[in-house]
Amino acid sequence: MKALVYQGPRDVRVMDMPDAKIERPTDVLVKIILTNICGSDLHMYEGRTNMESGRILGHENLGEVVEIGKAVDRIKIGDKVCLPFNIGCGFCKNCERGLTGYCLIANPGMAGAAYGFAGMGPFSGGQAEYLRVPYGDFNCLKLPPDSEEKFNDYVMLSDVFPTGYHATQLAGVLPGETVVIYGAGPVGLMAAHSASIKGASQIMVVDRHKDRLALAEEAGAIAIDDSDGSGVDQIMELTKGKGADRGCECVGYQCCDKAGHEVPNLTMNNLVETVRATGSIGVVGVFIPEDPGAKDKLAKQGQMAFDFGKFWIKGQRIATGQANVKAYNRQLRDLIAAGKANPSFIVSHELPLEQAPEAYKNFDERKDGWTKVLLRPGA
Ligand SMILES: NC(=O)c1ccc[n+]([C@@H]2O[C@H](COP(=O)([O-])OP(=O)(O)OC[C@H]3O[C@@H](n4cnc5c(N)ncnc54)[C@H](O)[C@@H]3O)[C@@H](O)[C@H]2O)c1
Ligand SMILES: [Zn+2]
Ligand SMILES: [Zn+2]
Secondary structure: OOOEEEEEHHHHHHHEEOOOOOOOOEEEEEEEEEEEOOOOHHHHHHHOOOOOOOOEOOOOOEEEEEEOOOOOOOOOOOEEEEEEEEOOOOOOOOHHOOOOHHHHOOOOOOOOEOOOOOOOOOOOOOEEEEEEEOHHHHHEEEEEOOHHHHHHHHHHHHOOOHHHHHHHHOOOOOOOOOOEEEEEHHHHHHHHHHHHHHHOOOOEEOOHHHHHHHHHHOOOEEEEOOOOOOHHHHHHHHHHOOOEEEEEEOOOOEEEOOOEEEEEOOHHHHHHHHHEEEEEEEEOOOOOOOOOOOHHHHOOOOOOOHHHHHHHHOOOOEEEEEOOHOOOOOOOOOHHHOOOOHHHHHHHEEEEHHHHHHHHHHHHHOOOOOOEEEEEOOO
């Protein structure tokens, strides 16, 4: 089968790879219809993770079931399904509690497994013609019969929509509250969409890319352009000097200052500054235990100079981590089906798999107009 393979930093190629196949009786085999490029892929693409070369990328997948293992009960051939980026077993201590991003069984020795992901097990990704889905009955989210016309919406259930929603859950967003979101990439935009669905009274999204900020406005947010570094001041002014009730970090360890230089503690300290006393902060942007490629001495060891004194004095709370996609994807699917959520508003490009290398390059450069790329292996 054709697949997009990571070769090394900024080198991905579409190649012939062995076909994905059923390996265990609980597996499901999916023919990929849509598979997205994610900001998380970019950390790998840039060589800023320990991703092994030769592996197939792609963790945001939607497709049709073409084969099922002998122990698969619920899922049938022909079902259209969206796969959470995290692979859960469904029966471990964490999965039982809905914490499927931290499954203890799927990737032995580690809490958490995912497709085509550094440090999340050996599973191949779905930027390919076929994908093997372990524990298929548990992991496949079935799509409604008429889902085809909304595939671009439903594919967002694999990651960015539940992840944006998770950011608002971690931050504890309630109806009527004010929210500040750092990052207007796909995840930040989905956090804005989620905060709007939850009935936030004021949503502020900070970034520097005009195309992305325009989408934040489309999501019902106030766009805060930080290209001159005034984001914090703008938020304090909008919140009458108090700060927002809740804050979401949707950028991660490669966050930059206005000149584009990486400053790993910037968004975290800006959140402490711009969230009100006793407010809370949800961090879904990725931070990693060690980052040898960082210029910053602390960041090399996965550490940062965090304004803990101010955080403590303000009595703030913080929650972090991978999104437990399965905790939300069913409800978010039903919002899409009911026409109450339309996450595909972030999509800028729909391309055949063959054009993935070029798409990676453009998305990585955050080129104007490249806000979210969908790949169609069958096109
Ligand atoms: N926790 C999870 O489960 C999960 C899931 C998916 C993605 N992620 C992570 O979420 C993060 C965002 O993903 P994405 O797909 O939106 O990525 P992206 O790289 O497309 O978007 C990040 C945005 O942040 C902006 N940015 C950079 N520095 C900033 C700053 N100082 N202030 C404000 N904005 C700044 C960039 O201009 C960019 O638009 C990544 O770290 C990704 O790995 C986490
Ligand atoms: Zn993703
Ligand atoms: Zn599990």
